[in-house]
Amino acid sequence: MNAAALTAGRGVTPNRPGAQARLRALQDAIIELILERELEPGEALPTETELAALLGTGRNTLREALKVLQALGVIEIRHGFGMFVAAANFGALADGLAFRARSSLRHRGREALELVEVRRVLESALIGGSVALMTPDRLAGLEAAVCRMEAPAGSGEHFVDADADFHRRLFEPLDNGLLRGLLDAFQTVYRGIEHELGPGIVSPGAAALHRGIYEAVAAGDAALAAERLGSLFDGMRRRIEAAAGGPAE
Known part of the structure; x- marks a missing residue:
């Protein structure tokens, strides 16, 4: 050239x-x-x-x-x-997506909802491979992350850091650096959305959903783990739709 x-x-x-x-x-x-x-x-x-x-x-x-x-x-x-x-860095991507997601909440929330859907599809599709490679040590770490959610959830407190750790550990067996970067980017986006939506009350059911995913993984049931993982994102979808004035057109 x-x-x-x-x-x-x-x-x-x-x-x-x-x-x-x-x-x-x-x-x-x-x-x-x-x-x-x-x-x-x-x-x-x-x-x-x-x-x-x-x-x-x-x-x-x-x-x-x-x-x-x-x-x-x-x-x-x-x-x-x-x-x-430069070394691999998803910071710029995460910041850009977080901005678009927060901005969209003022206009029916379409991009925020699309990001939630992309994450749901990605994690649900990859969970089967992770279940097949899960070891007892990694399973114990996954349960520890769930335990760190259950105490604060019981009193209505958020557990953002424990949630991030859960998803990281959930896909750790795949040893996929790109996936780790994308999961971190999604967590940045979620923090941005949470900031825009304001502090909501966290029900104990939120931690129970994670417990259910853990139990499916522990049982080696990839299909059930994918189903429960997919339903995990329904709560965020409902919050976005409520804040943006209803389902995006």
């Missing part, structure tokens, strides 16, 4: 026609360079001067592209040290 033809060595002004397309092309060129050189997370990129020469672009344009890639979690800029390939 000839980045020089795209940028002509000048800075990109966002409101100019085609400017965003040229900036995106430069971002793609930087990503391709990382892949071609097989740079691993933590490894250094060429300097700004070297990158500008390699890609045939101006420093101002390059810096704009690098800032976007840093926001996307592709690279990490350490001032005074250089630029490095």
Whole structure:
């Protein structure tokens, strides 16, 4: 790719026609360079001067592209040290989804409900594999997470941290880093939704639902675990629909 033809060595002004397309092309060129050189997370990129020469672009344009890639979690800029390939980070994704979910609560809650549905489908589909790989030690850790929910739930208190730990432990046997990142992102989204909805009363039934999932997993019943896991999200769906004025159209 000839980045020089795209940028002509000048800075990109966002409101100019085609400017965003040229900036995106430069971002793609930087990503391709990382892949071609097989740079691993933590490894250094060429300097700004070297990158500008390699890609045939101006420093101002390059810096704009690098800032976007840093926001996307592709690279990490350490001032005074250089630029490095970033480790896996779902922070930007989580923050963006949380914002959209909270914003949608003012407009029928469609995106918040869609996020709940995506999580329900994802976890229900993967639980069978996790059940098959569950060990006694991991099962004990899963039950411990349930126990940490039951005491606060009995007095109507929230158990956000214990809930996050439960879902992490539930899928720990899969040893899937991408799934762990997505589950963490979903927890950030849920915290954002909870913040927007305000503190609600937590019934003991919320912890009982988690207990039921644990019992199905302990019995090795993947189908029942998937069914109970799917029903776990009904409470959040009802709260969102109530806050947004009814089911999204």
